[in-house]
Amino acid sequence: MSDEVQIEVNGRNQAVPAGQTVRGLLDSLGLDPRLVVVELNRQVVRSTEQDEVELSNGDRLELVNFVGGG
Amino acid sequence: MSDEVQIEVNGRNQAVPAGQTVRGLLDSLGLDPRLVVVELNRQVVRSTEQDEVELSNGDRLELVNFVGGG
Amino acid sequence: MSDEVQIEVNGRNQAVPAGQTVRGLLDSLGLDPRLVVVELNRQVVRSTEQDEVELSNGDRLELVNFVGGG
Amino acid sequence: MSDEVQIEVNGRNQAVPAGQTVRGLLDSLGLDPRLVVVELNRQVVRSTEQDEVELSNGDRLELVNFVGGG
């Protein structure tokens, strides 16, 4: 439907409402923006910009965080 | 019977004819005197003496030879 | 004088008669062409070519051979 | 003279007044009995006995103490 856009999040296809912002996506996924870094089409999206940036068809997002590592 | 004597050879009891010599015992066991050393009651019996020495009741013999060892 | 050319051999300046060939130089230095490799202005001069190649002013030659090394 | 006895202390010959005790010797040498152990003719002399024991001609004494060691 025209009021949905298809995106890929961490390697999975997902549909989100048209006009949804990055921050909106994080909220819908129940993720704490202070603990998650967003990469949109290979570009880091600063948390300060997450409200402005709207998702478009074919966007590829990577949501990452720190885990234990050596 | 009086014409037998009880001896021990390499830890086993055995009866031999009265008057049997050490050499006789080796022959009866099919052992080559040049390859076997005889210890009779803790004393080595030289091969040259094996014809003379007669076995008596309760004699304890050890018949030994060389085997592979490091 | 005009019938001499100035060259450099193994880092030393030297004057040779005009028209002298590489082979001629080796002979004048008493060097056995089979044991020496000639580099003229950074280019190897095959022994087969040493008769043809004439030396010109400013030519830089390296005469090398095998020595003991690991 | 008859009122002296010859003894050996830590390998050195020494003359002491006749009737001198072990404790007397230590005092004369300015040694603190609590820090020194006395061996008289190969026998340890307890500090409690040092007043009684008198020195005789030919006595061999070793006066030892603790020093740094590993």
Add this chain to the structure above:
Amino acid sequence: MDGDTLTIAGRQFTSRLIVGTGKYATHEQTLEAVQASGAEMVTVAVRRVNLDATASESLLHVLDPSAYVLLPNTAGCYSADEAVRYARLGREAGLSDWVKLEVLGDEATLLPDVAGLLEATEILVAEGFKVLAYTNEDLITALRLQDLGVAAVMPLASPIGSGLGLLSPLWIRLLKSRLEVPVIVDAGVGTASDACLTMEQGVDGILMNTALAEAERPVQMASAMRLAVQAGRLAYLAGRMPRREWGVPSSPATGMLD
């Protein structure tokens, strides 16, 4: 050891031990081990959020970033580009421009690809990163890394996770003697004596993870490593006795009885 501090990229550390946070049984064990180790800087990895997980506690809730310097790594990256990408995400996540740079060349050994490492280092230093570069024992590569402006050179003692200890004290001593930037030995230390011996080569510090996480009692081993690193450092500064192939008494040869 008062005043004997470690300075990397202008930041001062009292502890010369840096620990990783991988492979522990629980977040709690991770924290206990980190605390027992006395480390002031800990490494973390950058990975995808697990979208299936029911909100599990984040590592950052356990490791207070105000209490520890978090050092993001690029573990698992096999090219300069990939490592640069992870470094940038790590910077965003940690709000710090420090990175432990790994560019691996082989999955079986996890040995560094020094060509890729130099390439990524150049890019990241230009972007203002403080690069702590995981490398091999090669002095020539280490000198290049220093020329490129790394904050620290981190040669391996032996393969990552091998526990084989310090394979070549000579190479490590050589690196230290020729470099001006800090030398932090990274990977391969297996037990306390390895850490002690490594510090005795004069290096500035050690980074370890598996030796703690895979010990039978990780927290206890973390304490052991804290002490071992201090002991090795102190022994290096104290100057060891000479070696001799014969005996020398420690008690006086004089004053023996007759």
Add this chain to the structure above:
Amino acid sequence: MDGDTLTIAGRQFTSRLIVGTGKYATHEQTLEAVQASGAEMVTVAVRRVNLDATASESLLHVLDPSAYVLLPNTAGCYSADEAVRYARLGREAGLSDWVKLEVLGDEATLLPDVAGLLEATEILVAEGFKVLAYTNEDLITALRLQDLGVAAVMPLASPIGSGLGLLSPLWIRLLKSRLEVPVIVDAGVGTASDACLTMEQGVDGILMNTALAEAERPVQMASAMRLAVQAGRLAYLAGRMPRREWGVPSSPATGMLD
């Protein structure tokens, strides 16, 4: 490590490091090094009073016998009789029946004469001494010493004063695995990693002297040794990670980006 104490002949020690008091520059340095080492027991030698000396301060004025267990040794003795004689004098001087028994067999190496050692041990144990026996790496001799009732077996790591460290971890592990009495490694330790490695073999403690006294900075090395012994003990108790000849990542292999 709470409660991990060392018990010798019924007496409990918190520190597993015993130090000698020989070869220091001054009494003051001796005391500082002993304090820095954290040792609770120190060895002393029995020697003639120096009759020529202007009343010099006695070692006992420096090392308060109420603060430290003084362990007299029989250093420098080359026969059972001689060692027994020194042991008896030491007992009188220290008002204690503990003795570090040395019966040496060779002046160049200071190696023990195990025959003489067994002979002297038998006599002294019968006289009620608590014998801590300096011996070589031989298990058979060590078992005999235990049968004779020694309080501790003290095998060498390498020659006295050599600083060569632990020549044969195998022999020492073997001794420890077969003996019930405490095993205190005595002699040869040269630097902190030697001490750490030695403790990792599972032994009960270490006795050293030259490694401290001949270090460039003895007091600092004493601190290093205190930490190294603790580190090695803790690592032994913690249980080291397994060794592998390949690499194993310390960061997750999953969750990588596309």
Add this chain to the structure above:
Amino acid sequence: MDGDTLTIAGRQFTSRLIVGTGKYATHEQTLEAVQASGAEMVTVAVRRVNLDATASESLLHVLDPSAYVLLPNTAGCYSADEAVRYARLGREAGLSDWVKLEVLGDEATLLPDVAGLLEATEILVAEGFKVLAYTNEDLITALRLQDLGVAAVMPLASPIGSGLGLLSPLWIRLLKSRLEVPVIVDAGVGTASDACLTMEQGVDGILMNTALAEAERPVQMASAMRLAVQAGRLAYLAGRMPRREWGVPSSPATGMLD
């Protein structure tokens, strides 16, 4: 060992020992040592003719090129260009396209500059050279060299001329297990046991020079090395016994007397 031959770039060798010809007292000693070593290939350096020398005997008069494969090296070169230049001159002098390629990165250690090495390798392989590449212990670099088409990878055992032997058997075993081209250990071997141990890692051969030339009796050491390389190779092929930390009798436990 019949049929156990070494093949490099299609040429078969019976001997797995390659020797250098530098640092000998005389040409005669060089020849005697080479003969005693049993080597079939020897390295030589390319240097300027000495124009001041009264016609001295050339090395080629001593080392008959029909009797030995002469392998020109690029020793002393610190850049890819320089090494390529020497390689070309060497080819002309030896009428052979084999070269032992050295691109050094540091005068104090003579360690290879692996970046320059890879660069020079690419050029020389394209010109049809058979490149035997002197490199460090790094597997990743060795794999690159193999991809570029070298005839053999020649990792160091320890620094050139150091005589420190095989610093890291692990790295060398690793290289051998992962490469298809021959692995010839080059540099660092100091004595016969070093050579034997090195061959036991499974490598294809060893190149040495200083260990012979600087021995007190070079020719005798050359014989020792010939035997040691054979012994190590045979032991590798024979398959060593397992290691155990306890004793196992070599004589029967049965058949004992009462």
Add this chain to the structure above:
Amino acid sequence: MDGDTLTIAGRQFTSRLIVGTGKYATHEQTLEAVQASGAEMVTVAVRRVNLDATASESLLHVLDPSAYVLLPNTAGCYSADEAVRYARLGREAGLSDWVKLEVLGDEATLLPDVAGLLEATEILVAEGFKVLAYTNEDLITALRLQDLGVAAVMPLASPIGSGLGLLSPLWIRLLKSRLEVPVIVDAGVGTASDACLTMEQGVDGILMNTALAEAERPVQMASAMRLAVQAGRLAYLAGRMPRREWGVPSSPATGMLD
């Protein structure tokens, strides 16, 4: 190595390798391995004739006593008396007064009981035996054995059958430097480099059994050991190069091009 022979009790040997004959799969393999080893003296054990066996071929039919010096051992004996009894039987069987004397102190390690060894040595030397005494690394015991008149001192490299190689080169060098009788290292050698390294300590020879018998290919390992012992001996005589912690070129530094 011409003229470099080993002399024990007045008998001269060209080979410095002595091998045992235990643990082989067959008599044939035993013979092949002995031949490949180049040994001139082989050890044998004294055991009861197996009265149940159908006349099996005797070892003496395989090992021609006129071709090899047979050295009876007292393996498996745990007291001086027992060892003396086996030695006497061995003398009768071999019509030779040579004996490899073993008096063991522990079944798990097969370590020698030096007290029992000294006791048995005294008895056997008095009876005219040529005693080759298996002992540990202890110099003091070795000096006693020499004083008692042994023909050779045979210290272990590591436990019998362990294959751990030479645990302490220092102790072995020390023994050799202080003894006049031959020093033959007995037990523990596992592979060729162990044998080579052992001979480089200057000892007179090596006795081994398990390293050959338990190799995957015993006969091939026997050849390897023959070469390794020769290589180590030659290297010792040749005098190794000095060790350095830096690089030294083997090619001339002069004569480089502009």
